[in-house]
Amino acid sequence: MAVHRSNSGKYSHSNTADPGAPVSTANGPSINRGPSASRAKPTEITPSILEELKAIVGPTHVWTDPEKMESYCHDETDAKSYGHMPDAVVFPRTTEEVCKIVKLANRYRVPLVPRGAGSGLSGGAIPHQGGIVVSLERMNKLLELDTANMVAVVEAGMVTNELARTVEEHGLFYAGYPMSLETCFIGGNIAENAGGGKAIKYGVTGRYILGIELVTPTGDAVWLGGKLSKDVTGYDLKSLVIGSEGTLGIVTKAIVKLIGLPTARADLLVLFKTPKEAIDTVPVILTRGIVPTSIEFMDRLSIQTSCRYLNETLPYEEAGALLLIEVDGTNAEQVETDMITVGELCETRGALQVYVAQDKNNMERIWNVRRNIAEAFKVYCPVQSLEDIVVPTSRIPDLIPELEALSKKYSIQIPCYGHAGDGNLHATLVKDPDMDMLTWKKVEDSCLRDLYAAVARLEGKISGEHGIGIKRKKYFQEIVNPVELELMRAIKRAWDPNNIMNPGKIMDL
């Protein structure tokens, strides 16, 4: 996955992309707008604010040129629907600089939008009300590798993959590893509490974050947590920040937990005739006492689109669905035994074929099929809504017919793939290339409402790992328990009295 799409189109700044945003942020026509364009207060960036920013981080680390800022106006959501230009992008190098930027923003009531690698999938890093994007990309150092405590201290802008590679050389493993593995930053992973393909066995990012250095929305730096396995000293504020999508402050450093590196691994690619057979197999595997590292699901549409995109020659034509199952461990024989047990279990559940990958090339080959689905569908039509629904694992089989019904009802393709092992499926609404945008927006909206209602019936939630951001805000506010929503708002108001820290994300105040 690329950090920045090379899309050179100009993005709309109209507030129709975010119906939930306050009216005061209306920005006029669909053209690129420089920072000098007039706009309602309180978010105007004056030349004197820019001068102050330059004094804090140095003149070369404050950008206002729209062409240079274009990569910072969107994340991995559809840029045409959600993209919005910032007024400025700043690149701090130290926590002190971040504190000064936040204090400045409070003084002038300017929105701040913290940003990692921009690989988010809910618009969390998009400056949809303008303001200043605070990019953590220069804060990218590994500060300490403490092998005695099995922890690493990193800056928030460190590429997660680089952290993983570095600790691997010491026989250690950073297990909070999301899917967009090449590009994402640890800070972004923390902001979204990112999950990924290995969550059934290893859990999500939060499990591996022992401590964070946070710059609060009022500009104070504070360490929450520490190099501790246990800590009930007061409220667990660290956990509150993890997954708060940059609304409760800017994470500048983190203490991450490391575990022993698994040395043996085997992957199974299992073809099934129907999605039902594949999905029904998942709870059977999970209740057998073997904990696979991953159980990924792909339906027929996902398989065929991705395989054609990759020129993959596996005999997939007969398959209505597949499971990609990984087992790992530190004992090669045990891993092989587990692999065989799981494979044979699949065979008894009607698998058409069980392929095995035990070497790196074959593993790459089968994981490529899974990793390239989204890219493959972008070739068909770049306009799509990548969903992130999550249900209890035992309810996954009930979800598939719901998706099929929606696909029929709205006559759109809804490929479905994702982390079946933890109930987190990326059903994706793909716009028919011939459908006009206005119709699509209506179809998307109704279909999402139906989908989220179905998910609620199955005791699920609308986002497992991508977050609410701006993309799901409207639906989230409709569906969430009002008491829960009011608690969240109370927290936000208490932490961020001037509402400058990533305002308008997750919920409106």
Place this chain on the structure above:
Amino acid sequence: MHIVVPIKQVPDTARVKLDPVTGTMIRSEADAVMNPLDLYAVETALRLKEQYGGWITVLSMGPKSAARSIKEDLAMGCDEGILLSDKAFAGSDTWATSYTLSTVIRQSLSFDLIIAGERATDGDTGQVGPGIAAWLDIPVATYVSRILSFDGNRIEVARLTEDGYERLSVPLPSVLTVVKEIAVPRLPTLRGILKARSLEIAVRGKADYPFQDEYLGLQGSPTRVVKIETPLISRKGAVVTIKTEEDLSQAAEEFVRFLSQKGLI
């Protein structure tokens, strides 16, 4: 049809580390994998077997741990594996290796075809396949990219050359070395792996065949690695700065002169 596929293990290129002092590769048995290019030979053999029937023997020379790679081929559908593992074979160059393999093939295997990978990713010589053909005094077709037909006595193949393709009709028995283009190797199946587990790999040594001792291993290898160097990559370019429009035509002339001096135009 009896097909013999010689394979070898190579260091996993993703894990190769160089000794900073000696400049040589640090080898460890754990990181050895089957030469990726040998997979295309295995796949070609399997497809011929599926179409015409037959028996596939995988033959390898190496440490005991190389049995793991042979097992992988058995899991893909090959029928038997022979591993030549003996200290006497250690240090073989391509001459000694092809001698050793050909002696085993001549002595104990009736065969119609020997299909090898184009080359191994460590030594990069591509000599062992043709070497076997030379020792056995049978035809060889290298860089085979397609099997066109087979009638029981002759096999017609397309050969990838620098200029395009050659069509050759080769009598059996003969040696083919195949390129990547020929087929996409299949993934092993669970059934295949379980079947491979039950198959014994025959491990053989120096005493099992009528070798001439002086042809074996390091002492039988005429090749000596004298020194390993990392080649110096130097780009001898020239920078011409253009400041005015007049400079432009002058720069173009210099560019043309530069290219013709290098014999590139």
